[in-house]
Structures are given as structure tokens and as C-alpha cells.
Amino acid sequence: MRLILGITLLATSVFMSCDFAGNSGDSGAGARDENVFEPSGDGISLKFNRIDGPGSLSSIEIIISLSKDSEAVLNAQPSVSSAKGNLSAVTELGDGLYRAQLDPDSTGEYPITVSYNSKSVSETPIVLYGVDDAFGQPMSVSGYVNTAGYEDGLTVSPDGEYLFVQTGPHYFMGVFLMQASKASGGCGGAMNRLGAVDGSYTQCEHTWIDSLIGSYTAPERPGFFDARFSGNQMLHNSVSWGVANNAAPNYAMSTMFYGFKRQADGSFKEPFYIAFDDQGDALINPYGMSFMMNGDGTATMTYTFDDPTDPDMVDFDANGSADAQSYFDVYTTQIELGKNNILGSFVASSTPGTHPVRSSPFPSQLVNFGNLGLDGIAGTQGNSHLFYNDAKQIQSIWVDDEFDSGGDHGEISVHVLQSGSFPNGTWTKVVLPSPVNIAGESDEIQPFFTGESLLFTRSGSSNPSVWFSVYSGGHSASEYANASNWSTPVKVLANDPNLQIGNIITIGEPTVAEYQGKSIVYFIYGYIRAFDSASGLYDVDMQAGYVEVK
Structure with a gap:
């Protein structure tokens, strides 16, 4: 639940897929009985229902509740914006409830912002290729968990109060770039960053292995071990292995496990790390917590x-x-x-x-x-x-x-x-x-x-x-x-089998929490952020998501 400036946003959607036979439900206003709630004070509440929609991907119904001093706000004109998909006009439903609909054109993240009287709230539902009828609307985790860097290995405490990810300020696809052949724009082998052993080509250089992305400092990642970084660049060194700057023959990501505490608004912040002390390298790591x-x-x-x-x-x-x-x-x-x-x-x-x-x-x-x-x-x-x-x-x-x-x-x-x-x-x-x-x-x-x-x-x-x-x-x-x-x-x-920019092509790391009487499944999803013209590889951004069990 996110308490922001007296606006209540409730997003619901359902995904249809040939992977799941027998799913049923009402669309549009026919499913609204499930969405009725009583606004309380100047707050925000989120509920997520599944509504069948046409085609292989469902639409996202956005129900907005406006309240002030515990009273419903009538005859308002809230605005809804999204950088993706097709948004309908906002219609008033009564009792302070307003409705809009977003029709997605592909899988991926769909950040939605609702604004009214200079106040706004944003949430990011995600559209998957298929979601079983037992689940509600998948969402991206909010707070300090997701960055532009690498997030993977998600797990959550059984009570849902703490969420953990393995993270680092890296392009995950740098690992695959190293292994790709030199002829196809890669580095020619996992240990060939400095060039081929036979001298047939020289040092491999690429943004994915040389540059950093995302955060390794506060507030998202306070205390991250940074002995292998200089500004936004990799040093390709190791203190604990005795390897000098730019002397490492491979591309080794520095990653650490961070935990985050659930906040009153439902986001996860207050980061702390769980790590091996390896002289600041962040190379020796656990996984599967x-x-x-x-x-x-x-x-x-x-x-x-x-x-x-x-x-x-x-x-x-x-x-x-x-x-x-x-x-x-x-x-x-x-x-x-x-x-x-x-x-x-x-x-x-x-x-x-x-x-x-x-x-x-x-x-x-x-x-x-x-x-x-x-x-x-x-x-x-x-x-x-x-x-x-x-x-x-x-x-x-x-x-x-x-x-x-x-x-x-x-x-x-x-x-x-x-x-x-x-x-x-x-x-x-x-x-x-x-x-x-x-x-x-x-x-x-x-x-x-x-x-x-x-x-x-x-x-x-x-x-x-x-x-x-x-x-x-x-x-x-x-x-x-x-x-x-x-x-x-x-x-x-x-996952989506179609390799297009924005599509969510990988999903994994399922873990379950019981929070306030609800079962919530957390998972990692990866969407295609960009294609690399030199190697033909796609850049996948790994993020943390969740979905409630109905």
C-alpha cells in the first residue's frame, strides 16, 4: 500500500495465453464488483484483479480513487499517462472512482502515472506472455531493489518483510559477449579479454565489459565493495587474487547480496549487505539463499x-x-x-x-x-x-x-x-x-x-x-x-519467445512469502533493453517482480 498525496490507484488486468486453457472471467465493468473498496482518509490502495481481454495479451484496467479528508472526490479530472501501450480516456464511475484502460502491444514493463491537482503516483505493472489464473497482476518491485544494473538470485523472507537480490553495477550480457566469437563481434572466449593466445587479435573492448551501469553507492547500494571500480569504469583487477589493473584475462562481475526492508508503502528500502569479505573485490559470493x-x-x-x-x-x-x-x-x-x-x-x-x-x-x-x-x-x-x-x-x-x-x-x-x-x-x-x-x-x-x-x-x-x-x-x-x-x-x-526490444524473455527464481494473510510470489524477470549491432546479442535487464496469489 502506497500513501501518496491523497490519490488511490488500483490497477487490474488479466493475461490470456494459449499456455493456459480454461481461464475465464468478466471484462471491463463486468468485473467491477471485485474492485469496490472504501477510501479511507487521504491514502492510496492497490488491488489487483484479473480480467479477460481480447487477443493473446490482456488489457490493463486502471481504477483511480480520489479522496480528501475521508471523503470521495467527485467530478474530478485525473490524468493517466504511460510511455507504452494505448490509453483510453478517463471515465468517472462514481463514489470517487475513475477508470482508464491501457491496451498493451507486447510483453514488458508498463509504467503508469496518475496525476491530479499537482499530485501524482506511479506504479509499474508488467505484462507477461502467460499468467496462470491462480495469480493476480504481476508488478515490478518498487523501492531501492531494481536498478539499471544487474539484479538476480531473488529470495524473500517467509514473512515478506525482507527481500534479497544478488546485484552489481554491470551489464549481465557481458558474460555472453566474452564467449561470442570474434568474427561475430564478441571477445572470442571467456579468458580472451586481453586478446587471443596466438596473438591473432588484441584486447577486447566493449561497453558491456568495460563500463558500469546502475548504482553501487547510497542510497541504493551503500557500502558496496568497490576495489575493482574507478568512477563508471571496470578496472579488470583483483586485490584478493593479486591481479593488477587491466591484467585480468576474463570479465568477472563484482556482485553482492543486498537485503531490503519492506516499507509502510509496500516498497523495499533500507538496504544492507550479506557478503564475504574478500578485500573489496566482491568476487567471492554466495547464491541461493x-x-x-x-x-x-x-x-x-x-x-x-x-x-x-x-x-x-x-x-x-x-x-x-x-x-x-x-x-x-x-x-x-x-x-x-x-x-x-x-x-x-x-x-x-x-x-x-x-x-x-x-x-x-x-x-x-x-x-x-x-x-x-x-x-x-x-x-x-x-x-x-x-x-x-x-x-x-x-x-x-x-x-x-x-x-x-x-x-x-x-x-x-x-x-x-x-x-x-x-x-x-x-x-x-x-x-x-x-x-x-x-x-x-x-x-x-x-x-x-x-x-x-x-x-x-x-x-x-x-x-x-x-x-x-x-x-x-x-x-x-x-x-x-x-x-x-x-x-x-x-x-x-x-516468458515471451519473441526477441524484441522491451519484451520479457526470461522469468525465474520463484520464492513465496506470506504477508498479511496473502501469498505473494516474487521472481526475477528479464526484458530486452537493447540490441548490440556489433555482436548481434541483446542486452537483458534483470529486475525483481511479484504477483499475489488469488
Whole structure:
């Protein structure tokens, strides 16, 4: 709820898509019963209903409520503006309510501003290629979360009071530019920023890898580690790796996790970071955070992390000798919400160009799934998600293996705590059966399990979208492994397959909060900001969004 200058804005819309059969609803004034509310004082209220519209994309209905001194404002002429789409004229509905309609011409963000008597309020609904009938109107998160830089890895605290993203002042597509061939305008390889090894071409230069975009200072990102920046330029260096300015052969983004506190108006501000201290580089990072609130301003947190020092090794054949590094593992620690938190420290080694080493303090602890064979800490346990009971006893941890290679790449697994207590104990790994994990090009990643359902991201032959499966079994390894306990997943938030500027082409990182009696799904979406004529690649801006469950 946003309290601004006595104007109440209520935007509603519905999206129709061939991906969802059987959706129904009334359009225009026929659905207005759901939108009636009583203005209270000089405030703003938002409600989001879904109304069927013509064509593959629905229209956005904008209901404006004007109030002053708790009285409805009649016979007013509020103005509505949007840089995109086709806006209708504003009509008065009575009781201080006014209506306009925006017809979108594509997927994407649709910032809407309503003004009256020098007062204004703005919100940004987003149009997706498909939205399941169980959900309301998707919106962009307001406040200090979204910038022109990189936002990804979104998660939210279970109570909806804190939102977290991995962020940095970078062009995300710089990673793909590095890998693109030199002939097609790229850099010719992930380690070829300084030029080809054979000398056939020289240093690769491009705005996406050399320039910064977005904020790395207050108020959005106070305290961001900036040892690798100079003004709006990348230094291509590393203090913790002992690499001098412009000596790094690769493009490595500096990113940090920031948390934001929900404000009275529904936005997220008051940023704080959760990070490893790596001498200001912001190169050593966690991802896949999950939280259990402790009720005292702290939280038990899990996250995924690949420790460069490899302190935990895997014994594949159980012969007592270490065979390989464990790769990405799940760690846990206690954090204080609303304050900067350090997960551990790393310093430069004695040999420049080699990985940094652990230092003190290091409050994080490995969640020990076991180091024997393939079903423990071997490989990737990515995007960890905690599942616990009402007594706050952790029962399982859900992970993916998006960074693995081999036969089980792109599959969701659950580690079930069989005995002992978190973070140790005895765990049993279950790779989820079909229909959740499916063979072929499909990747199933980023799980969020509620006990009765699973939200996850599926990609592979197309860009990522968010999917949903109902679970009807009990909490045990055998029940999770039983395919009959899982419904056939349905796509609930769909990406746009059309690669045009402004279109939202990727959606993922689903996470759920229960806030004031409502279930709210938060997610990351990426829209095409521009095309690069040199490489033919598109520049994708990643942003945080949300949608309420009806």
C-alpha cells in the first residue's frame, strides 16, 4: 500500500495465453464488483484483479480513487499517462472512482502515472506472455531493489518483510559477449579479454565489459565493495587474487547480496549487505539463499557456495582417500536482519594470480550431507531451499545441480534429514522423479517447496519460465521419490519467445512469502533493453517482480 498525496490507484488486468486453457472471467465493468473498496482518509490502495481481454495479451484496467479528508472526490479530472501501450480516456464511475484502460502491444514493463491537482503516483505493472489464473497482476518491485544494473538470485523472507537480490553495477550480457566469437563481434572466449593466445587479435573492448551501469553507492547500494571500480569504469583487477589493473584475462562481475526492508508503502528500502569479505573485490559470493526466521530479529540462513580453498573433499569409492573437490555446497549461518553481515573472510595468497585463502572470522558452517559417493556433497547443491515444520525443525533441503555436467544435469533433488540434527545428521538424497524432472534438453532448477506444492524454474529448449507442481505425499525420502505423488507441472509465469526490444524473455527464481494473510510470489524477470549491432546479442535487464496469489 502506497500513501501518496491523497490519490488511490488500483490497477487490474488479466493475461490470456494459449499456455493456459480454461481461464475465464468478466471484462471491463463486468468485473467491477471485485474492485469496490472504501477510501479511507487521504491514502492510496492497490488491488489487483484479473480480467479477460481480447487477443493473446490482456488489457490493463486502471481504477483511480480520489479522496480528501475521508471523503470521495467527485467530478474530478485525473490524468493517466504511460510511455507504452494505448490509453483510453478517463471515465468517472462514481463514489470517487475513475477508470482508464491501457491496451498493451507486447510483453514488458508498463509504467503508469496518475496525476491530479499537482499530485501524482506511479506504479509499474508488467505484462507477461502467460499468467496462470491462480495469480493476480504481476508488478515490478518498487523501492531501492531494481536498478539499471544487474539484479538476480531473488529470495524473500517467509514473512515478506525482507527481500534479497544478488546485484552489481554491470551489464549481465557481458558474460555472453566474452564467449561470442570474434568474427561475430564478441571477445572470442571467456579468458580472451586481453586478446587471443596466438596473438591473432588484441584486447577486447566493449561497453558491456568495460563500463558500469546502475548504482553501487547510497542510497541504493551503500557500502558496496568497490576495489575493482574507478568512477563508471571496470578496472579488470583483483586485490584478493593479486591481479593488477587491466591484467585480468576474463570479465568477472563484482556482485553482492543486498537485503531490503519492506516499507509502510509496500516498497523495499533500507538496504544492507550479506557478503564475504574478500578485500573489496566482491568476487567471492554466495547464491541461493533461504531463510528461517528465529523470531528475535535474526534468521537461520542457508546458501550455496563454492569455496575456492576446497576444504571439503569427496571420497567417491569410500576407500578413505579424497578423490575430488566437492564443488558447490550448502552452508549455513545466523544473520541479523537489517544490518550488514559478513559470512566469512578471504585474503590474498602469497602467490599472485592464485585463489584467495580463508581467513578469520568465518562464521559459516558446511551442511554436511556426507562426503562418500555421489549422493552427499559431491557436485552442485545449488539454490538451496529450507523446508521445516511448525516447530522450526529443519526436515529437508531442496537443491538443483545447474552447474554440473553429466547425466543428472538440470535436475532438482531433496536431501532429507533422517536422523541427528541440522546442520549435521544423516541425510538421504532423492532426485525428484518425472514429471518434475524430465529428460532431454529441459533443466529444472531453483526449487521452492511449500509442503504441498513445488514452484521451480524450467528452461532448456527455450528461455526460463516458472512452473508449478502439486505434491500429495508425506515428508520422507520414499514419498518424494514416488512419481504418483507429483502432479504434471504447469507453466504459471511464461516468458515471451519473441526477441524484441522491451519484451520479457526470461522469468525465474520463484520464492513465496506470506504477508498479511496473502501469498505473494516474487521472481526475477528479464526484458530486452537493447540490441548490440556489433555482436548481434541483446542486452537483458534483470529486475525483481511479484504477483499475489488469488
